[in-house]
Amino acid sequence: MDKPRLLLVDDDETYCRVLKSALEKRNYEVLVANDVQSGMALAEQNLPEYAVIDLRIGHESGLELVKKLISLDANTACVMLTGFASIATAVEAIKLGAVHYLTKPANADEILAALHKNEGDTTVSISENPLSVKRLEWEHLQKILMQHEGNISAAARALNMHRRTLQRKLEKRPVRE
CATH class of the missing domain: 1.10.10.60 (Homeodomain-like)
Known part of the structure; x- marks a missing residue:
C-alpha cells in the first residue's frame, strides 16, 4: 500500500527536519519546501493528499499557497501552522480551504489529528475573559x-x-x- 503524501512548507529548516522525521515514522511520505515557490513546484509535480503550511514563510504568506493547493486539488487537506495566530488569518485560512489552524509549536500527533478531523467540535471551551x-x-x-x-x-x-x-x-x- 502506498504511503499518503504530505507536503510540509515552513521556513524553519530545523522544525521541518524534526517534523518530517516524526511524520515518516507514522508512515507518511513527506515532501519539504522552505519557501512558497518550492512548495508550489513540489505540489504540482507530486500532488499531495495532505499539506502543512506555515502562515509566515519568510516574508511571504502561506495563505497564498493554501489557495493554490486547493485550486490544484480541492481534496487536499491543509493545516495552517503559525506562531503569529490571529482571528483574521484563521478565518482566511479556513475560507481558502484549510481544514484546521494550529499554533506553533505543534507536534506530529496534533497535526495529524487536525488533518483528519472532519467536523467541528461543539465542546470547545469558551473563554470567560475578554481579550486584552x-x-x-x-x-x-x-x-x-x-x-x-x-x-x-x-x-x-x-x-x-x-x-x-x-x-x-x-x-x-x-x-x-
Missing part, C-alpha cells in the same frame, strides 16, 4: 492587513499610521490574551 487591549490591537491590525491583501503600505494608510510603525507592530509576536 494589546491583543485586540493585534487582531485589528491583522484584519486590516487581510483586507488589503497583505499590502503593508495600503493597510498603514487605512489605519492612518506610518508604514514603519505598522511594520514594527506586526514584527512583534502577539500577546496571548
